[in-house]
Amino acid sequence: MIDLRALRDDPDRLRTSQRVRGEDDSVVDRLLDLDSRHRSALTRFESLRAEQKSVGKSVSRASAEEREALLARAKSLSAEVRTAETEAESLSGELTALLGTVPNLVEAGAPEGGVDDFTVVEEVGVPREFDFTPRDHLELGEMLGAIDTDRGAKVSGARFYFLTGVGAMLELGLLTMAMQRAAANGFTPMIPPVLVKPETMEGTGFLGEHSAEVYHLPDDDLYLVGTSEVPLAGYHSGEILPADSLPNRYVGWSPCFRREAGSYGKDTRGIIRVHQFNKVEMFVYTHPDQAHEEHLRLLAWEREMLDTLELPYRVVDIAAGDLGTSAARKYDCEAWVPTQGRYRELTSTSNCTDFQARRLNIRYRDADGRPRFAATLNGTLATTRWIVAILENHQQEDGSVVVPEALRPFVGRDVLEPVGKK
Structure with a gap:
């Protein structure tokens, strides 16, 4: 949620932001009008209530002749106060x-x-030149006994899969490596809940334009998260954090669920665009004036992970019209996928400034002891999709896959060998 005081001081900043997002900038005038009317209604309510209290005190001290008029005024004020309060509350809503x-x-x-x-x-990095025709990740996964989409579809439907044998070990190793690297950089490891209340999902900005992507359990009124950003953002909701504790850095490992609404026909082969996957997500609470620098640190940690896995990739600065509701700025890291001849997103890091904190009421105390809203940031450190890039970029002609050196201790082998499909 944006800061109303900042809007009053510089409405053109929001107008510009709305235009570059491709959104309606007339909302600025509607907000300013509602804000002005609400403040006027609130002032009138408070003025009438003060008069009501004053008249109430006067009744006991008034003479018999004055008391009747004062009681009549008190009755009239009571009705006016109720009307003014209702108007102020309605405008506030x-x-x-x-x-x-x-x-x-x-x-x-x-x-x-x-x-x-x-x-x-x-x-x-430079995309690898193959002296043989490279196989895509699904063909490799089937040869390695690592990926089974047929049985995933049989059990759960389209866009589901089993990771089996070395596929399961590869994902566990990848995510464990990411968690350990994050912990070494000062992050607190977390295994968060993946079902959250509506106010938590709403507070992070995922029930607006992204609501079609979210799985909802109506009988319980709970939502399955598409990223552990959601429960990690809600972790400190309604709290005032000690200023000297910032930045608070957490890293969450969780399954993630996305309906992939609107993606019919896109990436139907393999495990690039699926309904369920695992992810290691960094999440940070910090001072707003340090958020920009923290954002660049998150990007640097993502890049270090990709470098360690010996993957060619590019860093992209996402355009304003493609930013999510909560993000003020977002960088993606996209790895090269040889059989597609293109880069595909593996990581994303967003600076959400104080937007989520305002909605979730997460504050810290400034140097003068006054509560201020914190800034929140998030960044991906590993997901199931990374298996796609690892298999395709490190494959050999016989269908085996060389495990990146840094990942070998976590997977337990140097090379993944074909075993055939069972």
């Missing part, structure tokens, strides 16, 4: 509802445009 539809302010410097208008920050 309208204002809060409208604020809830407004995405975060885009950080200065983010590229303008939509999904295809990202800026390539850097390309790292």
Whole structure:
């Protein structure tokens, strides 16, 4: 949720942000109008209530002649106070509802445009040139006895799969390696719940434009999370954090669930776009004035992980029109997928400034002891999808796959050998 005081001080900043996102900038005038009317109604309510209290005190001290008039005024004021309070509450509800539809302010410097208008920050590594025809990750996974999408579809439907044998070991090793690296960088490891209340999902901004992506259990009114960002953001909801504890860095390992609504026909082969996967996610609470630098640190940790796994990749600065509701700025790291001849997203890191913290009421005390809203950030450190890039980039002509050296202690072998499909 954006800061109303900042909106009053600089409404053109939100207008600009809305335009670069491709959103309606007339919402600024509607917000300002509602805010002005709400403050006027609140002032009137408080003025009438103060008069009501004053008249009430005067009744006991008044003479018999004055008391009748004062009682009549007190009765009239009681009705006026109720009306004024109802109006102020109604306008407050309208204002809060409208604020809830407004995405975060885009950080200065983010590229303008939509999904295809990202800026390539850097390309790292050179895509491998094969002296044989490379196999895609699903063919390799089946040869290795690592991926079984047929039985996944039999058991659960399209976009589900089993990771079997070395496939399961590869994912466990990858995620364990990510958790250990994060812990070494000062993150507190977490295994969060993956069912959350509506207020937690709403607070992180996932029930607006992303609501079609979310699985909902109506009988329990709980949501399955698409990322552990959601429960980690809710972890400190309603709390005031000690200022000297910031930044608070957590890393969560969780299964994630996405409906993939609107993706019919896209990435139907293999495990690139699926309904359930595992992910290691970094999450940070920090001072707002340190959020930009923390964002770059998260990106650096993501890049270190990709470098360690010997994957060619590029870093892209996501355009404003492709940012999620809560993000002010987002960088993705996309790994090269040889059989597709293109880069595909493996990591994403977002600076959400104080947007989520306002919705979830997460604060810290400043140097003067006053509560201020914290900033929140998130970043991916490993997911099931990384298996795609690892298999394809490190494959050999006979269908075996060389395990990146840094990953070998976590997988328990140097090479994954074909075993055939069972």
